[in-house]
Amino acid sequence: MNAVGAVAVAAGPRVEAVSATCFHCAEALPPSPARLFIGGTERLFCCAGCAAAAQWIRDARLDDYYALRTAPAVRVTDDDADLAVWDSEEVLAEHARPIAGGLELTLLTDGMRCAACAWLIDRGLTREPGVLEVTANAITGRIRIAWDPACTSLSRPLHRLLALGYRPYLATGAARERARRSERNRWLLRLGIAGLGAMQAMMFAEALFFGEASAGVGAMSVPMRDFLRWITFLVATPVVFYSGWPFLSGARNELRERRAGMDTLVATSTLLAYGASVVETVRGGPHVWYDAAVMFVFLLLAARMLEQRVRNLASAQVDAIARARPTFAVRERADGSRECVRAGALAAGDIVCVAAGEAVPVDGMLIGDDACFEESLLTGEAQPLRKTAGAAVFAGTVCREQPARVLATVVGQGTRLSQLAALVERAQAHRPPLAQAADRIAGWFVLGLAIVAACVFLAWRAHEPARAFEVTLALLVISCPCALSLSVPAALAAANGALARMGVLPVRADALDRLARTTDVVFDKTGTLSSGVPQLLEVSARDGFDRAHALRIACALERDSRHPLAAAFVDADIQCMLHARTVTTVAGSGIEGDIDGVRWRLGQASFACVGHDDGALWLGDGTRAVARFVMGECTREEAPDAIAALRAQGLQVHLSSGDAAEAVARCARRLDLTQAHGRQTPEAKLDYVRSLQREGRVVAMVGDGLNDAPVLAGADVSLAIGDGAALAQRAADLVLAAPSLLRVPAAIALARRARAVIRQNLAWAIGYNLLALPLAAAGLVTPWLAAIGMTLSSLAVTLNALRLARATQKVRA
Amino acid sequence: MIILLLLIPLSVMLLGVAIWAFVWAVRKGQFDDLDTPALDILVDTDELPPRVRKEPGDAP
Numbered sequence: 039m040n041a042v043g044a045v046a047v048a049a050g051p052r053v054e055a056v057s058a059t060c061f062h063c064a065e066a067l068p069p070s071p072a073r074l075f076i077g078g079t080e081r082l083f084c085c086a087g088c089a090a091a092a093q094w095i096r097d098a099r100l101d102d103y104y105a106l107r108t109a110p111a112v113r114v115t116d117d118d119a120d121l122a123v124w125d126s127e128e129v130l131a132e133h134a135r136p137i138a139g140g141l142e143l144t145l146l147t148d149g150m151r152c153a154a155c156a157w158l159i160d161r162g163l164t165r166e167p168g169v170l171e172v173t174a175n176a177i178t179g180r181i182r183i184a185w186d187p188a189c190t191s192l193s194r195p196l197h198r199l200l201a202l203g204y205r206p207y208l209a210t211g212a213a214r215e216r217a218r219r220s221e222r223n224r225w226l227l228r229l230g231i232a233g234l235g236a237m238q239a240m241m242f243a244e245a246l247f248f249g250e251a252s253a254g255v256g257a258m259s260v261p262m263r264d265f266l267r268w269i270t271f272l273v274a275t276p277v278v279f280y281s282g283w284p285f286l287s288g289a290r291n292e293l294r295e296r297r298a299g300m301d302t303l304v305a306t307s308t309l310l311a312y313g314a315s316v317v318e319t320v321r322g323g324p325h326v327w328y329d330a331a332v333m334f335v336f337l338l339l340a341a342r343m344l345e346q347r348v349r350n351l352a353s354a355q356v357d358a359i360a361r362a363r364p365t366f367a368v369r370e371r372a373d374g375s376r377e378c379v380r381a382g383a384l385a386a387g388d389i390v391c392v393a394a395g396e397a398v399p400v401d402g403m404l405i406g407d408d409a410c411f412e413e414s415l416l417t418g419e420a421q422p423l424r425k426t427a428g429a430a431v432f433a434g435t436v437c438r439e440q441p442a443r444v445l446a447t448v449v450g451q452g453t454r455l456s457q458l459a460a461l462v463e464r465a466q467a468h469r470p471p472l473a474q475a476a477d478r479i480a481g482w483f484v485l486g487l488a489i490v491a492a493c494v495f496l497a498w499r500a501h502e503p504a505r506a507f508e509v510t511l512a513l514l515v516i517s518c519p520c521a522l523s524l525s526v527p528a529a530l531a532a533a534n535g536a537l538a539r540m541g542v543l544p545v546r547a548d549a550l551d552r553l554a555r556t557t558d559v560v561f562d563k564t565g566t567l568s569s570g571v572p573q574l575l576e577v578s579a580r581d582g583f584d585r586a587h588a589l590r591i592a593c594a595l596e597r598d599s600r601h602p603l604a605a606a607f608v609d610a611d612i613q614c615m616l617h618a619r620t621v622t623t624v625a626g627s628g629i630e631g632d633i634d635g636v637r638w639r640l641g642q643a644s645f646a647c648v649g650h651d652d653g654a655l656w657l658g659d660g661t662r663a664v665a666r667f668v669m670g671e672c673t674r675e676e677a678p679d680a681i682a683a684l685r686a687q688g689l690q691v692h693l694s695s696g697d698a699a700e701a702v703a704r705c706a707r708r709l710d711l712t713q714a715h716g717r718q719t720p721e722a723k724l725d726y727v728r729s730l731q732r733e734g735r736v737v738a739m740v741g742d743g744l745n746d747a748p749v750l751a752g753a754d755v756s757l758a759i760g761d762g763a764a765l766a767q768r769a770a771d772l773v774l775a776a777p778s779l780l781r782v783p784a785a786i787a788l789a790r791r792a793r794a795v796i797r798q799n800l801a802w803a804i805g806y807n808l809l810a811l812p813l814a815a816a817g818l819v820t821p822w823l824a825a826i827g828m829t830l831s832s833l834a835v836t837l838n839a840l841r842l843a844r845a846t847q848k849v850r851a
Numbered sequence: 852m853i854i855l856l857l858l859i860p861l862s863v864m865l866l867g868v869a870i871w872a873f874v875w876a877v878r879k880g881q882f883d884d885l886d887t888p889a890l891d892i893l894v895d896t897d898e899l900p901p902r903v904r905k906e907p908g909d910a911p
Contacts, residue, residue, distance in 0.1 A: 106890050156887040175884050223877050230873045238866050242859075262855065269859055273866065 060084035062092045063203070064110035069594075069617045076101055087114030091202050100161050107154035114203035121193040121200065123366050123378040130192070133208060140170050140186035145196075147204040150176045155204070162202055166195040181206075208366075225343050232281035232336040235273050236329075242270040243329035250325070260322070267319045267326055274328040278312045282335040284342075302484055307514070308334055314511050325820070327511075330828060337832060342531075367399040368392075370443065388446045392437040401448035404429050409442035411435040439623065487517060494815045505817060513814040516824035517807045521831040525799030528839035533792035536843050542757075542772055542785045549771030552755040553789035555736045559684055559782065560692040560727060562741040562749075566759055566779070567677050567693070567705060576668035588665035592657050594618040595631050595640045628655075673708055676780045681709055683783035687790075690735075694723050694749075723749040740782060741770075757782060788842070795842055799835045806831045 060067060061074075061081035071082040072089035076096050083089035091114045095101055123129060134141040150156060156174035159181060163172040168190025174181045181199075185192060196206050246266055249258030258266075279286070285308065288301030311331040318326050367381045370389040381399040384390060389405070392398050398411070410422040411431060422438045425431065431444050433453040494513055498506035533550055561567050579585040595618050618638075621631035628641010640657050643649035647658030655667040674680075681691050693714040695702045702716030715726065727749055730737050739753035750756035750770050758770035774781050810827060813819050819827070876882065 102893070106893060153887050153890055156884070157890045160887065173880075173884060174887065176887065219883070223882075226877050226882055227874060230877070231870055234866060234869055234873070238862070241862075265856070266859070269863060272863065 060088050060113070061104075062088035062111050063113040065113050076104065084113065087201075087203070090114070094201065095158065095162070098162065098165060100158060103154050103158045106157060108152045111155070112149035112203045114201070121196050121206075124193045124196055124206070125191045126378075128380065129208070134192075137170075137184055140184055140188075141192075142182065142184040143192065144180055144182050146179055146207040147181060147199070149204040150174065150179050152176060158202065159199065159204060163195050163198060166190065166198055169195050225339075228281040228283070229336075229339050229343050232277050232332065232339050235277035235281070236332040236336040238273045239270050239277070239329050239332045242266050242273070243326075246270075246326065264319070264322060267315075267328075270326065270328045271316065271319055274312065274315070274332050277332040277335055278308055281339060282308055285335070285338070304334070304338060306484065310511075310514055334832070337836065382450070384446055384449050386446050386449055390444045390446055392442045392444060397436050398431055398433055398442075398444060399449075400444065400446040401433050401453040402431050402444040402446040404431050404442060405445050406443045407440065409440060410438040411442075412438050483522065487514070490811065490815070498817070502817075509814070509817045512817075512819050512824040513811065516810040516814045516819055516827050521803035521806060521828070521835045522800070525803050525835045525839070526796055528836045529792055529796045529799055529842065532839045532842040533788060533795075536788055537772070537785060540781060540784055540788070542774055542781050549755055550789045550792055552736065553738060553772070553786055554793035556689065556738040556755060556786060556789075557735045558690045558692060558730055558737045560694050560723075560730075560737055560739045560749075560753065562693075562695055562723070562739070566740050567709065568673050574667060574669060577665060579665045580663050583664040585665065588657055591633055591638055592640050592655075592665070592667065594633055595621060595629050595638060673705060674779055676778055678709060680779035680782055681711070683780065684786070687783060687786060689786070692726075692730075694718050694726050696720075696723075720748050724752045727753050738782075738786070740779075757785070792842055795839055799838055802838070803831065803835060 059065060060071070060083050061076065062083055065084045067082055067084050071084060072086060074081055074083060074089055074093055074096070076092060081092070083092060088111075091111075095103055130141065130143075134143040136142075147159075150159070153176045156176040159174040160172050163169055163181075163183065168186045168188075170184040170186055172181065172183050172195075183192075183195065185195065199206055246258075246263065249263055249266075282305070285301050285304040289305030292302045308331050311327040311334070315326040315328045315331065317323070366378055367384055368376050368391040369379050369384065370376055370391055376391060384400055388400075390398070390400055390402065404425050404427055406427060408424060408426050410424050412422040412435060431442070433448075491510055491514055495506055495510040498509050530550060537550075577585055577589060579588050618631035618633050621629060623629050624641070624645065627645035628639060630637060630639040630641075632638075636659060638657065639646040639660050640655065643654070643656045643663070646656040646660070647663035648661055649656065649663060655669060656663050657665040657667070684691050690713070691711060693702065693706055693709075693711050695705075695714075695716055696718050699716035702714050706712075706714035715722075718726070727737050727739065731754065736755075737753045739750050739756045741750050741756070741758060750758065755772070756770040757772045757774055759774050772785065774785075806827075810819070810824075814824060
């Protein structure tokens with residue numbers, strides 16, 4: 039639903055342009071678009087690839103896809119990728135696993151934008167001959183495909199996938215993924231059994247309560263009571279020991295390490311309630327507490343599962359973006375022929391061919407022709423860099439415009455990309471552990487409780503031996519720290535869920551607490567405050583040439599080039615009526631093409647009009663200049679609002695950027711920022727953050743590029759913008775899936791509310807225990823009243839935590 | 852009250868059936884994807900559609 043809203047808003051200001059976009063991918067149309075009838079209406083397409091995909095979808099009667107989707111598809115490039123490597127023995131041996139009737143393999147793709155994509159892939163691939171089963175998951179970007187190798191090779195269905203616009207990547211760590219799935223299933227089973235068992239046990243407990251309460255006429259006979267107790271025992275046992283196993287084993291580990299944590303508390307109280315109930319059942323005592331034990335297990339399991347699910351979702355998305363590192367590479371043999379190999383098989387000295395649009399697998403030296411590389415993964419800089427033969431090329435950068443040949447010098451772990459990743463890990467290890475306060479409290483609590491219980495037991499034994507056991511049990515049950523141990527995870531789970539719905543994915547569990555304590559927000563300019571997309575800032579015509587006409591010419595020239603600057607012209611375009619012919623790109627200089635019989639050139643001054651290069655873009659006919667275009671990055675639309683909101687929350691906003699001082703100053707002026715620093719290396723940014731921390735400030739860093747990664751890891755809490763580079767997200771505590779800066783103040787507000795709720799919960803839980811403890815010790819509370827009190831207290835804490843989830847829904851509505 | 856001796860074991864058996872069904876559903880992967888199948892109900896698939904269908908007026 040969000041996606042629809044976003045698309046509609048984006049299209050709002052230029053409604054007339056909507057019909058002029060590709061029906062399949064919603065990109066701008068060329069002058070002579072492909073046409074096709076879909077559902078009785080003629081639709082226009084930007085390229086043959088999109089049209090072919092749409093035609094296949096229509097002919098396969100899957101055109102419901104267009105009605106179901108909530109986001110436009112990805113542009114279908116018609117490059118014919120070499121998928122033969124997917125059929126190679128070593129790939130199949132390493133990644134496929136045999137199932138009944140064939141093989142199964144998990145792959146990643148990057149084009150899945152909504153559930154309709156998953157539906158289309160599901161339906162589309164199942165029709166391919168030899169394909170047994172396909173399950174696509176739009177959230178994780180994963181596709182599980184099962185096929186019969188006797189009927190088809192894997193590359194055939196993958197060709198279909200590619201023709202629909204989804205490029206397949208090998209999912210690394212298939213074993214990890216499988217383990218994660220079976221782990222999740224185990225948790226589901228535990229939770230389901232706990233839920234069903236708890237329901238049933240509560241039902242029997244109800245009957246037992248009534249039987250006890252109505253001691254007169256309708257009293258329950260003793261055999262019936264015992265029968266019901268044994269049945270409850272039957273139902274409660276698997277819940278306590280199977281569903282509650284994570285707590286029991288956690289407690290065992292904690293005991294082994296000689297510390298008392300939350301798991302110890304949970305396991306102790308569950309086992310106490312259960313064990314006492316069993317004893318009572320056997321000896322026919324006055325009361326049992328099975329219901330308390332099972333309900334406790336169920337509630338806690340649900341809270342933990344909710345929290346874990348949100349975290350898994352976040353890390354799955356991060357994993358899916360990790361495909362920036364190519365799995366396969368094309369190696370040139372000595373005789374000039376090419377072979378496709380796994381990236382891991384490359385060695386220093388190999389010549390690697392990188393196709394346009396693909397990532398470089400190694401660090402090396404460019405040989406042969408000039409080429410363009412986008413280094414956004416390493417530097418956060420969106421503008422591709424032109425490199426000449428002999429220049430250094432880095433792994434993880436993306437080759438643009440034309441293919442390149444690279445002589446590998448460093449491979450594998452030695453690459454700059456891997457080193458930066460290592461730096462990130464070191465910075466992460468540096469972070470002080472903060473999340474142990476609750477565990478410490480629990481440790482003291484459980485110890486104190488044990489001492490108090492022992493004292494009370496001894497006192498009652500001396501005073502009234504018959505009631506000693508009952509009173510001690512009531513004391514333990516009523517002051518069972520259920521509410522205490524539920525208070526923090528329940529609030530965290532609700533807050534994490536609310537964050538995820540807002541489009542902020544918490545990757546680390548303890549990020550929320552630190553986010554709430556934030557006093558300073560440091561932005562990195564490239565790609566965070568600015569959109570990273572070039573924008574036309576200024577157009578000036580020369581020699582009396584018509585300004586609008588110059589724009590139209592430039593637009594026509596740029597329209598068909600995939601150069602990043604082209605997007606600026608397409609956006610600036612209002613009515614682009616001209617058609618350019620024989621458009622050619624002159625590497626490193628600009629583009630030229632024929633319009634109405636004139637050969638126009640657009641690019642550097644030296645190329646377009648024999649002038650002096652000044653960084654601007656010139657339009658000319660090779661000798662005479664007619665117009666000058668100044669390009670620049672635009673700030674994100676919502677940046678001023680986001681910064682104002684952060685200030686309103688009492689936060690200091692800083693800007694620390696690797697860009698030129700002048701550009702940073704311009705950006706700071708526009709956004710009214712006083713603390714702005716330009717030309718910062720990653721080390722300098724880290725120093726800046728550390729100096730703030732030394733002043734006792736808590737720093738939140740918002741970044742996107744990999745050069746931010748050490749800083750992201752060094753800051754107290756870090757947020758990465760979702761469309762930024764992959765590794766930065768791994769180092770971040772929170773990932774903004776929706777690329778809107780307004781999420782930053784929203785997330786901080788939510789974190790502060792979550793902190794308030796956690797405090798309320800802790801205060802309530804501790805207050806309740808302090809109040810109940812003396813009452814129980816004095817023997818004023820019967821065990822069944824204690825069980826009800828404990829359950830109500832846990833319920834109050836959980837409901838309080840759920841307010842967090844409800845509040846965000848109100849905000850969204 | 853004697854009827855409880857029949858009804859309660861019956862309810863426990865029903866509980867067993869419910870747990871068995873739940874375990875079966877989890878093992879079969881019914882909970883793996885909770886988003887995509889929701890779209891199926893919006894689409895008519897009474898019969899297997901033919902592989903290729905042509906519409907008049909296609910551009911070449």
